[in-house]
Amino acid sequence: MRRSMLFLPGNSPNILLNADFLGSDAIILDLEDAVAPTEKDSARILVRNAITSLGYTREVIVRINPVESPYWQKDLQQIIKVKPDMIMPTKVSCAQDVKIVSDYIGQMEEEYGIPAGTVKMIPLIETALGVENAYEIASADPRVTAIFLGGEDFTADLRCKRTKGGNEIFYARSRMVVAARAAGVDVYDTPWTDVEDYEGLVEDAKFAKSLGFTGKSSISPRHIPFINEVFSPTEEEIQYAKDVFECIEKAKAEGKGVVSLRGKMIDAPIVARARQVLEAAEAIKGGR
């Protein structure tokens, strides 16, 4: 269950020490924007050691530098050997961008005796071209299990202003969701950047959920409980899902072929949705 992902700077020992306790389902240890060019070497070594030693229980994602930078291969040389769950390549604009990184991850896996394909990818799509190519990116490589929209760089590329209302990223969001679902992968929404505006955050997260996003990322741990709540199934949804299965069982016992609940026929998509809801509810039981 991955509802929330929290961006954390890769070169801060105290943050890395506490990364597991900040409430998010996944932690994104950042080697890119949060690290100065002169500290890229120290950050990747620090993050590598943290993953080895600190026993993270959350899903660990490492954001690496873009392929046009001189850093990304060195990032992977240090990071792949400690087997993070996922690598987040940045500024991914086409399938080729995914392939280059995936091939290099493969080389590293081989070098360190890690089964091929162990480390997954969640490409960060943050250019106009990337959004246009979202489906080919999402289906470029079996490592890709999710894609991620980066709203700030994307709007800069569009040469428009990033607003709280988010009309300017509406098309990109929808396109990303359609592309991801068509490719059979998960899809994650851009962070809400006003740290103090929780009402705005909740509205924005609810909207993203309504479009079909799997979850949302954040730059503040304070946002995490709100995001987790929005992307968790509601009591009502859970009850309905339970009723669906109860109804099916009952129909089976009575030997009925066609089943209906609250006047509506239960078909395959409803059963699938109900199963997702119950699995999600089980996964987050008792969690924050």
Add this chain to the structure above:
Amino acid sequence: MIKQKATAGTLESSDIFVEIAPAEAGAGISLDLTSVVYQQFGPEIEAVIYDTLKELGVADAALTVKDRGAVDCTIRARIETAVCRGKGEE
């Protein structure tokens, strides 16, 4: 071989600042360590520093280390970064 003077880390809480300088062959390791938790972890910090240098094949170097309460994996990371920089590998 440490070829040049180099530093790594910061003086922030939970970090450790490492300065490494070349030393003559056979000089061994000289370590000037200060730590806010010296009373609680002094011998452990020294052991981790020596151990990391050994792993990295550094036999001769002069280190000045200011610890702000870093855990072992941070100490190792900062020493390694300083050594790489001192070797001119970055």
Add this chain to the structure above:
Amino acid sequence: MSKLVSNIKEAIKLTGLKDGMTISFHHHLRNGDMVAVMVLDAICELGIKDLNVNISSVFDTHAPFIEYIRDGVVTGIETDYMGGVVGRAVSEGIMNKPVTFRTHGGRPSDIIRGASPIDVAFIAAPTSDCMGNCTGKTGKSACGSLGYAFADAMYASKTVVITDNLVEYPLVDYSIAENYVDYVVAVEKIGEPSGIVSGTTKITKDPVGLVIADYAARAIDASGLLVDGFSFQTGAGGASLAAAKYLKDIMLKKNVKGSYGLGGITSYMVDMLQCGCFKALYDVQCFDLGAVESIRTNPYHMEVTAAHYASPTAKSSAVDSLDVVILGATEIDTDFNVNVHTDSNGYIMGGSGGHSDTAAGAKMSMIVAPLSRARLPIVVDKVLCKSTPGNTVDVLVTQRGLAVNPLRNDLKDRFKDAGLPVYDIHELKEMAEKLNGVPHKPQLGDKVVANVLYRDGSLLDQIRAVK
């Protein structure tokens, strides 16, 4: 008659101050205070020595005390809190006589019942008239409440008001009344405004602090105490303030109408008053400009004396009616005893203040602290100094989760029902040690450098010199 005296030296002469006597000061000007050192300078020039100084808190601005201790001008200190600069010198054994630490409630209690008599009280007053009616609410050195100074003014044999804003008689809205004041001295400047109050008090941006604050606010929500009539005190530390802010959000959402906010007051508490979270604020000390402005203009923001705030021998004090207090700690042990006097190396760098008073009075006292600071686990087997006894501490809140005092299983059940992560305090200790390693105990000397008195005047613990 006139109480006006031309300078401090003349006033000291008039009080009849002699070797071996006790003088007192308050700490409302905090790290901007110039009066205590100014008075000691004059005393030194007059050749008076061997003085016992009873000051409600010692800040780093009082570093010249160290010289006066070396010179034998000051031979005793009684206080409720001591900052790191003077604290370091004391820990290194500079004084022959141990420092006496009291609590903010114990100090006025002992003064009033005669256990700690004062010969001459020097009251720094941001505004005074010529007869000694004085206040902290106005003037260029305004500090707001003068709560800690009342017992001194009322019970000292002689009381001298020192002001840098002498106004025409009668001062309207005075705090301390003229009938307690012997002499008034006007000086150029009593304090450095930047050290007296902060411009703004800011909540933490540290992600760990925010998680702790979130848990603390949710724990209060779950405690059963957050109902109409709720009363609350919080410290000025980053995580404590963040917790207050989140608590405000919860109170507004649930439409809880609280009764009073207590203690040292920040603009966050003022904000809660203005939003209707409380009917009133009881203010013993203002921490920022927002609090000073509010106590001057809002009649529901009231000054209280230290005795009214927290005295254990008063007929009642405000801490007795307190529902929840949020407090800090440098260490807490597995019996929930809390150290706020020394750092982890044994150096004095704090004191009770109102810590043990509010912990004793409140229905729920919460300690908020990170699981470890700079590799040192917050939970230890035995605190270096017992500042607040564990049987008055109910909950520890860290970023990993909460530990509840076994005496309070009622709270534990409520927190669990609310989905909060609750652990045994030993488990939190183990978690921290797993990440950081197990620290060696610091080596301390034999010499006793301070006696820590509990609020009732009994000896709670002794602080040893560092080696």
